[in-house]
Amino acid sequence: MRTVTGLFDDYDDARDAVRELGEAGVPSDDISIVANNTGDRYSTDDSDAGEGAATGAGLGAAGGGVVGLLTGLGLMAIPGVGPVVAAGWLAATAAGAAAGAVAGGAAGGLIGALTDSGVDEEDAHVYAEGVRRGGTLVTARVDDTLAPEAEAILQDRNRVDPAARRGIFAQEGWTRFDDNADPYTLEQVQRERERYRSMMP
Template sequence: MRTVTGLFDDYDDARDAVRELAEAGVPSDDISIVASNIGDRYSADSSDAAEGAATGAGLGAAGGGVVGLLTGLGLMAIPGVGPVVAAGWLAATAAGAAAGAVAGGAAGGLIGALTDSGVDEEDAHVYAEGVRRGGALVTARVDESLVPEAETILKQRNRVDPAARRSIYAEEGWTQFDENADPYSLDEVERERERYRSMRG
């Protein structure tokens, strides 16, 4: 098994990536999503939106797990990130690590869960910072035979290049995710999203 990960600036891209990973044969139990919920954007309507997306895609019985995953989004707070909606094994691992940690360890739990599953630590910090700035993170445990297809799915859904994003953050003096930093405000998140939208053209 290998871990494939994608950071997305747009929650809809992340949700579509989850759906397509499942269509490609990745079990829903092996897919996770953690998304910023600044402004309570997803907790109220995530159920209907996810169910509609899955039904519209004709997932049928095979999609039940994905609908369950996306409609089962739980609310949690990550120090330095703020409120998130999260589901799947990565969220459970991060929450478990946080529960056992002394001070503020949910972010350490997220980064630790990523690195323990094979994600490069520098990338893990970019991913946590990306969620802090309004993004959504999709992580899947994938059989070796499915890795190329899974990587293609994430790329086609506008996955963020972690090295390029790290460079952008570094230009602002950022070095790594800081769980003691203040979470982004809704206005800051919106400005961040608009910035990357304009870069994509």
């Protein structure tokens, strides 16, 4: 098994990537999505943060595969990131850390889950920071034989180059994700989204 990961500036690209991964044969239980929800963009009536995310994490199988995963997004908060909607195995790890009431545990759980599954630690910090700034993270555990196709799906859907994005963050003095940092405000998130949209070819 390998882990393929993509950070997306546009939630629609991330959602399409999740759908295409499912169509390629990746089981919904092996796909995760974590999206910044500053401004309540993806809110549901379910406002129980940790429980909502844990519920969403299990809905992929119960709610019709990948479609269920996407409609079963649960709400939660990650220290340093702020409010997110999330589903899947990565979300369940972060929700479990948040429920443990350890300060910063959810962020540690997110980065720890990524690195434990084979994601480079520097990239994991970029991914967490990217979600903090308004992005959406898609992560899938795939068989080695499916890995090239899964990587191509993420690339075709405008996945962010983590090295290039790390360079942009570093120009501002950023070195790594800090779970004690203030979450971005809606205005800051919107500014970040516009900034990256203007960089698109």
